[in-house]
Structures are given as structure tokens and as C-alpha cells.
Amino acid sequence: MSSKYDVLVIGGGNAALCAAIAARRGGASVLVLEGAPKFYRGGNTRHTRNMRCAHDAATEILTGPYTEEEFWEDLLRVTGGKTDEELARHMIRESKDILNWIVEQGVRWQPSLGGTLSLGRTNSFFLGGGRAMLNALYLTAERLGVDVEYDAEVTDLVIEDGMFLAARLKRPIKGETEIRATSLVAAAGGFEANIEWLKQYWGEAADNFLIRGTPYNRGSILKMLLDKGVQEVGDPTQCHAVAIDARAPKFDGGIITRHDSVVFGIVVNKHAQRFYDEGEDIWPKRYAIWGRLVAAQPDQIAYIIFDSTVVTSFMPTLFPPIAGQSVAELAGKLELDPAALEKTITEFNAAVRPGTFDHTILDDCVTEGITPPKTHWARKIETPPYLAYPVRPGITFTYLGTRVTKEARMLMADGKPSANMFAAGEIMAGNVLGKGYAAGMGMTIGSVFGRIAGREAARHAKN
Amino acid sequence: MHGTRILDEADRLMTVCNSCRYCEGLCAVFPAMEMRRAFSDGDLNYLANLCHSCGACYVDCQFSPPHEFNVNVPQTLAVARAESYAAYAWPQALSGAFARNGLVISIAAALSMAAFIFGFAVLNDRSVLFGVHTGPGAFYKLMPHNAMAALFSAAFLYAILALIMSVRAFWRDIGVPIGGRADGGSMFQAIRDAGELRYLHGGGVGCYNEDDRPTDRRKLYHHLTFYGFLLCFAATSVATLYHYLLAREAPYPVWDLPVVLGTLGGIGLIAGTVGLFVAKLRRAPELLDENRYGMDVGFIAMLFLTGLTGMLLLVLRETAAMGPLLALHLGAVFALFITMPYGKFVHGLYRFAALVRYAQERRSEAGT
Numbered sequence: 001m002s003s004k005y006d007v008l009v010i011g012g013g014n015a016a017l018c019a020a021i022a023a024r025r026g027g028a029s030v031l032v033l034e035g036a037p038k039f040y041r042g043g044n045t046r047h048t049r050n051m052r053c054a055h056d057a058a059t060e061i062l063t064g065p066y067t068e069e070e071f072w073e074d075l076l077r078v079t080g081g082k083t084d085e086e087l088a089r090h091m092i093r094e095s096k097d098i099l100n101w102i103v104e105q106g107v108r109w110q111p112s113l114g115g116t117l118s119l120g121r122t123n124s125f126f127l128g129g130g131r132a133m134l135n136a137l138y139l140t141a142e143r144l145g146v147d148v149e150y151d152a153e154v155t156d157l158v159i160e161d162g163m164f165l166a167a168r169l170k171r172p173i174k175g176e177t178e179i180r181a182t183s184l185v186a187a188a189g190g191f192e193a194n195i196e197w198l199k200q201y202w203g204e205a206a207d208n209f210l211i212r213g214t215p216y217n218r219g220s221i222l223k224m225l226l227d228k229g230v231q232e233v234g235d236p237t238q239c240h241a242v243a244i245d246a247r248a249p250k251f252d253g254g255i256i257t258r259h260d261s262v263v264f265g266i267v268v269n270k271h272a273q274r275f276y277d278e279g280e281d282i283w284p285k286r287y288a289i290w291g292r293l294v295a296a297q298p299d300q301i302a303y304i305i306f307d308s309t310v311v312t313s314f315m316p317t318l319f320p321p322i323a324g325q326s327v328a329e330l331a332g333k334l335e336l337d338p339a340a341l342e343k344t345i346t347e348f349n350a351a352v353r354p355g356t357f358d359h360t361i362l363d364d365c366v367t368e369g370i371t372p373p374k375t376h377w378a379r380k381i382e383t384p385p386y387l388a389y390p391v392r393p394g395i396t397f398t399y400l401g402t403r404v405t406k407e408a409r410m411l412m413a414d415g416k417p418s419a420n421m422f423a424a425g426e427i428m429a430g431n432v433l434g435k436g437y438a439a440g441m442g443m444t445i446g447s448v449f450g451r452i453a454g455r456e457a458a459r460h461a462k463n
Numbered sequence: 464m465h466g467t468r469i470l471d472e473a474d475r476l477m478t479v480c481n482s483c484r485y486c487e488g489l490c491a492v493f494p495a496m497e498m499r500r501a502f503s504d505g506d507l508n509y510l511a512n513l514c515h516s517c518g519a520c521y522v523d524c525q526f527s528p529p530h531e532f533n534v535n536v537p538q539t540l541a542v543a544r545a546e547s548y549a550a551y552a553w554p555q556a557l558s559g560a561f562a563r564n565g566l567v568i569s570i571a572a573a574l575s576m577a578a579f580i581f582g583f584a585v586l587n588d589r590s591v592l593f594g595v596h597t598g599p600g601a602f603y604k605l606m607p608h609n610a611m612a613a614l615f616s617a618a619f620l621y622a623i624l625a626l627i628m629s630v631r632a633f634w635r636d637i638g639v640p641i642g643g644r645a646d647g648g649s650m651f652q653a654i655r656d657a658g659e660l661r662y663l664h665g666g667g668v669g670c671y672n673e674d675d676r677p678t679d680r681r682k683l684y685h686h687l688t689f690y691g692f693l694l695c696f697a698a699t700s701v702a703t704l705y706h707y708l709l710a711r712e713a714p715y716p717v718w719d720l721p722v723v724l725g726t727l728g729g730i731g732l733i734a735g736t737v738g739l740f741v742a743k744l745r746r747a748p749e750l751l752d753e754n755r756y757g758m759d760v761g762f763i764a765m766l767f768l769t770g771l772t773g774m775l776l777l778v779l780r781e782t783a784a785m786g787p788l789l790a791l792h793l794g795a796v797f798a799l800f801i802t803m804p805y806g807k808f809v810h811g812l813y814r815f816a817a818l819v820r821y822a823q824e825r826r827s828e829a830g831t
Contacts, residue, residue, distance in 0.1 A: 039529055046525045049485055108667060110488035127666050128523035129485025135522060135675060254525055256482040316500050318482040 005031045005147075006461035007454070008167060008181035010154055010221050011188035012036065013045035014130075014443055015425025017137035018450030019185040019457065021105055024144045026458030031179065032141065033152040033169065035188070036216040040252075041134065041150060043189045044213045044397060044426065044442065047254040048130035049113065050123040051102070051447065052440035053095040061111045064121040068092050074122075074438055082434025090406050091432055094448045099124060102447055106136035123440040154221060157184075159228045162410075162418040182420060183457035186410075187450060189426040190398035191219020192239060193251060198395070201237035208300035210244055212394045215251040222427050225402050230418070231411045234399035234430020240437050241291025244394030245319045246301060256318045259389050260287055263359060263377045264313050265306025266348055267391075269297040272331065272340035274348070279376035282362060288437055295393040302391050303334055305345070307383045313359065321387035330386040349380040397442065401430035408453035420460050422453035465504050469542045473507045479526065479534055486520040489666040491656075491821045492540070493520070498824055508550070509637035511543035512810075512817040515663040518671030518750045528749070541752035548809050551636070553628035560805035565757020568765060571802045576794030582606075583790045592786040599712040605786050608706070611793070618800040625804035630812050637820055649822035656818045657811075660685060673745045684738030688766060689811075691731020695773065698725035714780055725773060732770030736763045762807030768795040 007023040009016050012034030024030045034041050054071045058064045071092045075083060103109065108127040112120040119125075126133040142148065149171070156168040164184040169177050191197045193215045198206040211217075226232050248257035262278050267290070269275055276293050294302045311321070324330025327345055328338035347370055355365035357379060365378045402423045403411040410418040410428075425446040432445060465471050477496050480486065487493040492514050499506055518537050526532035545561065552558035560567045583592055583605055596604050603611070634643075645653075656662065660682050663670055669677035702721040705711040715721050740763050743751075772792035779788055803809070 113484050113487055125488075126485075127488045128519060129483075129525065131525045132485075132519075132523035132666075139676065249531055252525075252530065254483075255485075256479060256526075312500065315484075316478065316481045318479055 005029050005179065005181040007031075007183045007185060007457045008033065008164075008179060009185045009187060009454075010167065011043065011186065011425065011427070012041045012148075012150075013043040013187065013189065013425060013446065014048070014133070014137070015427075015446035015450035015453075016185070016187035017134070017141055018102075018105070018447050019187055019422070019424050019454035020141050020146045021137065021144060022451045022454030023183075023185070023458040023461075024141065024146050024454075026455055026462070028183075028458035028461050030141075030146045030454075031181070032146060032148045033154060033167070033179075034148065034150050035153050035220075036150065036214060038150045040214045040216060041138070042131070043217050045134050045446070046131045047213055047252075048126070048133070048440075048443050049255070050119065050125040050440040051098070051443035052123050052438065053099040053444060054092050055096060055099060058121075059099070059124075061109045061124055062121060066122045068096070071095070071122075075432070075441070078436035078438045078441075079432075079434050080436065082436075083432050087404075087406060088432040091445065091448045094452070095444050098444070098447045098451065101451065106140045107133050108136070119439055154188075154224075157221070157224045157228060159225075159421070162229065162412045162416060162421070164418070164421045182461035184421045185408075185450075185453045185457050186221050186225060186402065186421065186423045186427055187425045187446075187453070188221035189217045189219070190239075190400065190429075191217065191222060192395045192398050193217040194219050197223075198239070202295070205295060205300050208392060209241075209295070210246075210248050210253065210257075210392050210394045211251045212242075212244065212253060212255075212257070212396050213251070219398070219400075222400065222402065225410070225421075225423075225427075229413050230421070231403040231413045231415070232400060233403040233428070234401045234434060236398075236400040238400075238435060239398045240288065240396040241295060241393040242287055242396065243290035243294050243302070243304075243391040245317070246390035246392045247319045248392075248394070253394070257394065258287075259304060259317065259391055261304050261306060261310070261314045261317075261389065262290060264310040265304055265381060266345070266374065267293075267302050267304050268336070268341065268344055269302050270299055270336065272336045272344050274344060274370075274372060275302075277372045277375050279366070279374040279378055290391070291393040291395070294391055300392055303336070304389045304391060305330070305341075305381065306387055307381045308385050308387065309379075309383045311387065317389070319389070321389055323385040323387050325384050325386075327386055330388055334388055334390065345381055348374070348378075349382060352378045352380050396437075397426050397429070399430045399433070399435065401426070401428045404428045404431055404449070406452075407456045408449045409456065420457070422457050424449035424453040465507070467546060469539065469546055470504055470507050473511065473539050473543045474502050476534055476536055476539055477502050477507070477510065479532055480536065483526075485525075486523060486536075489519045489523070490515065490517065490662040491818070492536070492662075495821055495824060498828065503638075505636035505638055507543060508547040508633065509817055509820060511540040511547055512633075512813040513662075513821055514540040514544065515660065515814070516541055516670075516750065517663050517665045518747070519665035519668075519677070521750060522671050522675055522677075535749065537750045538752060541750075541755070544810070544813075545752055545755040545758065547633070547813065551629045551632040551813075552805060553625050553632065557805055560802075561758065563757065564755070564806055565761040568758075568761030568798075568802050568806055572765060572768065572795065572798040575798035575801070576791050579790040579794040579797070580787065583786060587786070593783045594786070595781065595783055596785060597781050599714070601714055601780070601785070602789055603712065605789055606793070608712070615793075615797065615800070618797055622800050622803040626809065626812060629804060629809060630816055633813055634816055634820075637817065639820065645819045645823065646826075649819050649826060652822035652825075653815055653818035656822070657815050671747070671750065672742060673747055680738065681742050684735045684742060687731040687735030688739060689735075691728045691733075691735055691770065692766065694724045694728025694731060695769070696728075698722070698728060717777075722777065726777060729770045729774040729777070732766050733774065736767040736770065739763055740767075758807050765795065765799045765802065765806070769799055 006028035009032045110127040158165040166180040244257040331338035331341040351367035351370040408422045410421045526534040549558040549561035669679040698721045776788045
């Protein structure tokens with residue numbers, strides 16, 4: 001490994017590889033430092049499956065147009081206005097070209113997967129999933145002559161007056177070293193796997209969080225940059241959380257531990273009490289709120305409870321539901337108070353009004369006279385066996401990041417742009433995504449800003 | 464719970480995969496899986512035989528080892544596939560042949576070739592065995608045509624019977640009701656899918672071999688082997704027609720159809736099997752069912768021997784080596800025939816049946 005590169009990319013996911021490829025295509029020598037071992041390379045990208053790009057007409061795999069304006073409206077809605085309009089519109093415009101550019105880097109598309117038809121018009125799916133996408137990007141990067149190091153933990157960044165000079169590196173076999181580069185692209189993700197950091201905002205509750213990605217998403221680069229004078233963006237206390245099976249591993253359970261059966265039953269906490277309207281909204285919005293809701297419950301645990309009539313209404317699950325022939329038996333298996341659970345279900349059943357069930361729309365099946373109500377899809381839970389999934393908050397990503405310009409250039413705390421530091425991906429997602437989420441947007445941010453950051457970093461290095 | 468450890472594991476994996484579905488665009492296995500929520504033994508054997516072992520789902524899977532979910536679909540289905548060959552073998556008394564298949568095939572081949580050499584030596588005068596014979600009927604100076612035809616017809620018919628019975632058991636077990644037949648459209652689709660090895664392509668880039676760089680080499684080698692085999696079969700069929708319809712006896716001139724077909728087929732068999740063997744040696748072990756190494760290599764070796772002895776016989780048929788070479792070639796072909804129902808040959812039939820079933824399922828799902 002030569003000691004000086006034109007462009008140093010820290011991180012190994014979609015944004016990092018797009019940056020590395022774009023920089024290399026721009027004529028720069030490029031080193032990618034991935035902190036994880038090869039198998040776990042790519043951070044959250046390995047668990048993704050699609051990307052949201054604007055397009056003016058249907059394509060081979062997209063069922064219809066998705067205009068820039070519509071994309072912008074969707075972004076505005078999910079973020080509740082917490083976004084940088086100029087940056088966001090720029091990203092959306094660039095996303096149109098990414099749809100083709102990413103294919104030129106070896107990534108292959110396929111139509112939306114079974115069970116995700118609602119995304120068929122807006123989102124392009126990676127053939128073989130996120131790890132297949134990563135594999136393609138790595139093969140392309142290596143073919144172009146990008147150097148890649150795994151297990152490469154960056155321990156310090158040497159930054160003077162907003163100017164990156166070098167990165168200090170600890171490697172398990174080759175030991176410590178310092179790498180100098182003319183430009184830096186930081187694409188090392190958020191801090192969702194850093195429980196201690198999460199505890200600063202969530203307290204001891206964070207011990208009960210499950211992390212959907214690898215244990216390597218510790219946010220150490222983000223922290224170094226913020227500590228060294230880069231301006232921060234996004235709410236540090238917030239993270240994207242969904243309800244995932246409580247039996248999932250602490251880290252890296254990925255997408256298969258999720259549950260989307262909330263609408264087909266009720267959700268109770270450890271006291272066997274309901275705590276939120278299970279029929280509030282349609283997928284995917286409801287999907288994104290339940291992690292947060294469970295996080296607010298005692299011991300950060302909840303139970304989705306339904307009966308045998310709805311088992312085939314949702315996708316098959318990794319972990320089977322826990323079953324009981326009676327409500328009391330189920331309560332026993334869940335270690336809930338049987339009398340309390342029986343009371344909750346009896347009251348719920350008594351409150352259900354007749355209606356025409358249709359889970360694809362906001363139907364007219366509602367409850368009356370209970371708090372909280374279930375405002376859609378309310379049906380009695382009365383056909384044994386009674387079934388349950390225990391769920392906990394599954395943390396996907398964090399919103400805190402480095403502020404950037406349209407050129408993906410980091411801004412320093414004093415408002416001045418950094419001379420040679422660029423950021424892409426989750427580490428700067430908070431610029432456009434102040435809160436909320438819409439499927440595939442993380443990958444859009446990664447590819448669009450990764451490509452911009454790589455291009456600009458190479459341009460700086462070659463000047 | 465299923466009958467065997469490997470089916471339990473296949474069931475576990477299909478449950479994992481069915482809750483993920485990222486691989487559904489790679490091949491036929493995952494779309495077929497998605498049509499089910501629970502998996503019977505027959506379902507799992509169907510999926511196992513639908514898998515072409517391209518390896519893409521392993522390389523693309525975020526849960527493959529060392530991940531704790533330990534998802535290795537290609538290897539698990541390879542083991543399940545090999546066990547299904549034994550499970551459906553007819554008669555069941557011979558299913559044990561799959562357990563140490565390399566040994567069984569080697570012994571069958573050795574005995575068969577030895578028997579022909581011994582038979583030729585006992586029945587023929589030394590001067591005939593090592594004599595130079597040319598012109599029509601030359602081969603039959605060593606073994607009368609009717610004896611040859613009777614022996615090989617018997618072996619061939621037995622193989623056909625055993626294969627039909629085996630595939631029938633498989634066909635019933637993968638969910639086709641008794642008497643249920645394949646419709647023409649599904650058959651045609653399956654012939655196309657098998658003929659072009661549509662699912663040995665890693666979703667479009669090729670299959671995975673020794674590393675994470677996909678290629679199309681195994682597909683090429685398999686095409687050479689398979690079409691080489693078909694050409695050799697066609698050569699024999701044409702020769703049989705010549706014999707009975709036109710009363711023209713082998714050996715035929717080098718420009719004549721049976722020899723041209725046989726030569727092309729022989730070259731394909733030799734090049735293809737060598738390629739497949741080398742690819743097998745180099746393939747990443749985590750993708751393979753290594754216990755079945757003998758079965759795979761045994762079949763490759765039988766095809767190679769058939770091709771090689773056939774080509775040598777063509778080149779040296781006007782020399783004194785013709786007699787012994789004819790014995791070797793007939794021995795190899797005889798062994799190939801009688802071991803067909805009890806070796807890797809069956810993979811083609813089960814996979815074809817699975818492809819027909821898949822085409823049927825796709826058509827009924829699409830409502831046509």
C-alpha cells in the first residue's frame with residue numbers, strides 16, 4: 001500500500017463504493033478503508049434491497065413514471081419538512097441518472113419483490129439484494145484499480161483548519177499506520193450499533209434495543225469529524241426503529257426479523273395493556289412507527305396478538321408465532337398476567353363494530369368505546385389457537401450527521417466549506433432526511449452523494 | 464420434522480429465505496418456494512432438484528456463513544438432491560448404490576470392460592482378436608451383431624424401466640396427483656429451460672466457482688457434455704436405422720452420418736467432461752456436497768471413458784488394436800447403461816421433471 005493516495009474513502013457501503021468508483025474514474029488513486037471484515041463489509045447496504053430514483057417514464061422494471069416533483073412531495077411528507085430543499089431537489093434530479101449509472105457499475109435491477117407491489121412504480125430492486133449490489137460494486141472498483149483494505153479501523157483523523165491531512169489506522173495483522181491523502185470521503189455510516197452512544201439519549205432502555213445491521217456501525221468517524229469542528233446536522237437523539245422479533249440476534253438480524261402483522265391483531269405491553277391504535281395507517285408508515293412505540297413501553301417489549309384466522313394474511317416469518325389454545329395459555333407462554341390479557345382481549349372484542357375488512361385500504365372495521373381505539377382493520381380475536389409475536393425496537397439507522405453542500409463537501413462549524421473533506425451516505429443523510437423514512441431513500445442518498453463526493457474529491461486531488 | 468437431517472435443514476433454510484426473498488430473481492427455486500408457506504418432504508425434494516447449483520444465492524446472501532443464521536442453500540440442496548436420488552431409486556433394494564457411488568460405478572465399469580475383453584478373448588481366436596478387419600461388418604467378426612444388439616437392448620431397456628419408475632415416484636412426491644400429467648406447454652417450457660440451462664446463470668452473470676467472480680464456464684462444459692452425449696446417442700440411432708432399414712453394416716466411412724455425429728459428440732464428451740472435472744476440483748468447497756464427490760466424478764469418468772474409447776476406436780479401427788478397443792468401448796457403454804439409474808445420470812431427469820412442475824406452477828399461478 002502506498003502511503004499517499006489522491007482520495008481516501010473511509011467506509012465500505014454503497015456510498016463509499018460509489019465514491020471510490022467515481023473518484024477512480026475521475027483519474028484519482030483511491031484507497032477504501034472498511035472497518036469490518038470482508039464478509040460483513042458494506043454496513044447497512046448489505047441488508048438493503050432497493051433504491052428510490054426519479055424517472056419520467058416506465059422502465060423494464062418500473063411500472064410507471066415517478067417524477068422529480070412527486071419524489072420531492074414524498075420526501076417533504078415523510079420528513080414533515082425537516083429537509084434542505086435545495087440539497088434534496090439536487091439529489092432527486094441526480095437520482096434520475098443514477099438509475100443508469102449504477103447499472104454501468106455492474107449492479108443489476110429486477111422488478112419489485114413478492115409482497116412489495118406497492119413499491120413497483122417508485123423503487124428499483126437489486127437483483128439478489130443489497131449484498132449482490134455490493135459485490136458488483138466491489139468487483140467494479142477492484143477492476144478499476146481501487147485498493148481496498150478490510151478490518152481497517154481508523155483510530156484518528158488528522159485535520160487542520162478544516163483540511164484533512166491523514167488518517168491513523170489500526171489493523172489486526174499489519175499493525176498501526178498513517179495514511180495521507182489529498183481528499184477525504186467519509187462514508188462510514190451512523191452510530192446505530194454503538195449502544196453506549198445510544199444510551200446518552202435513551203438511557204438504560206437502549207440495552208433492550210436490537211440492532212438490525214452489523215456491530216461495526218459504531219459512528220466513530222462521525223464522532224471524530226464532529227469533534228474536530230465539522231458542523232453537525234440532524235437530531236442526535238433520533239433513530240429509525242421498527243418492531244422486530246424479540247428473538248432476533250442482538251446484531252445483524254437484517255430484514256427477516258421484521259413483523260408487519262400489527263394490523264391483523266392488537267399489540268399489548270408487558271402488563272397486557274394496549275397502548276396505541278394498531279389500525280392507524282397503511283404500510284409502510286405504520287411499519288416505521290412501531291419501533292419507537294415499543295421503545296417507549298416498559299422493558300421495551302410488546303406482543304402482537306392475533307388469532308388463527310389471519311396467519312396467512314402476511315408474509316411467512318422467520319420465527320414462528322407463539323401459540324396457545326386459550327388466551328390464558330398464550331399469556332402463560334408469554335409470561336403475561338392471564339387475567340389481564342383475557343380482560344384486554346374481551347374488551348377489545350366487545351368494542352369491535354361490524355365492517356368490511358380490506359387490509360389494502362383504510363377500511364371501515366373500527367372499535368367503539370375503548371382507548372386507544374383501533375380505527376381500521378379491527379376484527380375480533382376469538383378463533384384459537386391464539387398466536388403472538390414478541391417484538392422489540394430494531395434500530396436501523398441514526399439521523400445525526402455532518403452538514404454538507406451540494407458538492408457533498410463538509411461544512412465546518414464556522415460555516416466555511418472544508419477544503420478537501422467530503423461526506424456521503426448515512427453519515428450525511430440527516431441533511432435531506434431530518435426525520436422519517438421512505439423505502440429506498442437511504443440508498444438514493446448513498447449513491448447520489450457517493451458519486452458526487454467521489455467526483456469532487458478526485459477533482460480536488462487532481463487540481 | 465422431516466425424515467432426514469438434511470430435509471430438516473432445508474426446511475429451516477426455506478423458512479429463512481421465505482421471510483427474505485431477496486434471491487427471487489436469481490433462479491426458479493425461490494419463486495417456487497414463495498408459492499408455499501410450509502414444506503413437505505416432496506416440496507423440499509422438488510426445490511432441491513430445481514436448484515442448478517449456480518451458487519449465486521450463497522454469494523449474495525447476507526446470512527450465509529459466518530453469519531449465525533448459517534444460510535447455505537446451494538450446499539444444503541446439493542445434499543438433499545443426492546439423498547433424493549436414493550430415496551426414489553427403483554428398485555429400492557438398489558438405492559444403496561448411491562451411498563458409495565464412486566466405488567459402485569468403478570466396479571461396474573471395470574467388471575463390464577473386463578467381461579467384454581474376456582468374452583472376446585474366449586470366443587475369438589487370437590488371430591481374430593488381434594487381426595486387422597476392415598469394411599462393412601468388421602466389428603461383427605468379434606461379436607455377432609444379433610448378440611450385441613440383444614445384450615445392449617436388454618441393458619438399455621432395463622435402464623429405461625428403472626428410470627421411469629424412479630421419476631414416477633419423484634413426480635408423485637412433488638405434488639402431482641396420481642395420473643396427473645404434464646401439459647404440452649409446460650413440457651415445452653421445461654425443454655427450453657433445460658436445453659439452455661436457463662437457471663445455471665447466477666441471475667444473468669454466470670455461476671460462481673472458485674471465488675466471487677462469476678463465469679459461464681460450467682454452463683459451457685455442461686453444454687458440451689450434454690449435447691455431445693445426445694450426438695453420440697443420435698449416431699447410434701442412425702446406425703441402427705442404417706443396419707435394419709438400409710442393410711448397411713458398421714463400420715461406416717468417416718464422411719457418413721453416424722461417424723460424423725459420433726465424432727462431434729465424442730469430442731464434446733471428452734472436452735466437456737474434462738472441463739467439468741477441472742471445474743469441480745477448483746470449485747469452492749462450501750458450495751459442494753463433498754460426500755457425493757465419488758458420484759459426480761464417477762459419472763463424469765464414465766462419459767469421458769465412453770467418449771475416449773469411441774474416438775480411439777474410430778482412429779485405430781483399421782489396426783490390430785481394433786479388437787481390444789471395441790471390447791473396451793462396448794464395456795464402457797454397457798456399464799454406462801446399467802449404472803444410469805443408480806448414478807449422477809438421474810440428475811438430468813429429476814431436474815427436468817422439476818422444471819416441468821415449475822412451469823406448471825407458473826402457468827397455474829398466472830391463470831393460463
